[in-house]
Amino acid sequence: MSGGGGVSIKSDDKKDEKPAAAMLPLKPTASPSSMETQSGGGYVKTNKQRRKRNCKICVCFSILLFLLIFIVILILAFTLFKPKRPVTTIDSISVDRLRASVNPLLLKVLLNLTLNVDLSLKNPNRVGFSYGSTSAHLNYRGQLIGEAPLAASRIAPRSTHPLNLTLTLMADRLLSESELLSDVMAGVIPLNTFVKVSGKVSVLKIFKIKVQSSSSCDLNISVSDRNVTSQHCKYSTKL
Structure with missing residues (x-):
């Protein structure tokens, strides 16, 4: 109580004062920029x-x-497109020129002989066949006595290519043949013609397969009639 009739009420500070709430640490929140970076x-x-x-x-x-x-x-x-073997066939052999004479003193034979050979190369494949240059051979008892060149060429698919060759005997290669005298006196000269063609068949322009075709003909030539009396041919092809 104080003078002057005024009434003052003193509150008990300690009684009315409430304790402050404890401040909890705030969790850090991700910033928008960091969220964008992560995403x-x-x-x-x-x-x-x-x-x-x-x-x-x-x-x-x-x-x-x-x-x-x-x-x-x-x-x-x-x-x-399976590759097939090309076939070389000798169609005919004819005597173009034949002159044979015997020198009884020297026991020497003078022989002049030219043969015409017609042959054909057949390509049964669905693709072209290309072959390189080669030669046709004329043989007498295993010895080469004449040859004719055969130029490189190409045969179209499933077609036949005819060829004509002239085989001329090289007389100087028969000078040492003692059997020729007896053959001429007997009136029959045994000869052999041989042709071998080597080339490639290209399948789809990717696979190139080597092929070889050959023909060999044994024939007898009559000296008096100047023609071929017998002919027997063998053919061989391989991939």
Whole structure:
């Protein structure tokens, strides 16, 4: 109580004062910029994974496509385009010129002989056959006595290429043949013609297969009639 009739009420500070609430530490919140960075990094990573996966799919598809094409080509090469052996055939042999005389003193034979040989090269393949230059040989008892060049050429698919060759005897190669005298006196000269052609068959312009064709003919020539009295030919082809 104080003077002057005024009433003052003193509150008990200690009684009415409430304790302050304890301040809890705030959790740091992610800033918008950091969230954008994280989401952007995830997007890039996903894009890279997709690219790698697409790349692997493309590579696998390309390999499978290549294998499929290769298998198809291989099947065609050995079925529809399977290489066949070209055939060399001697169609006819004729005597163009024959002069034979015997020198009894020297026991020497003078022989002048020219043969016309008609042959054909048949290509049964569906693709062209190319062969290199070669020669046709004329043989007497295993000895080469004449030859004619055969130029390189190409035979179209499934076609036959005719050739005409002239084989002329090289007289100087018969000077040492003692059997020739007895053959001329007997009236029959045994000869042999031989032709070998080597080339390649190109299948689909990818596979090149070597082929070889040859023909060998044994024939007897009559000295008096000046013609071929007998002819027997053998043919051989191989890949």
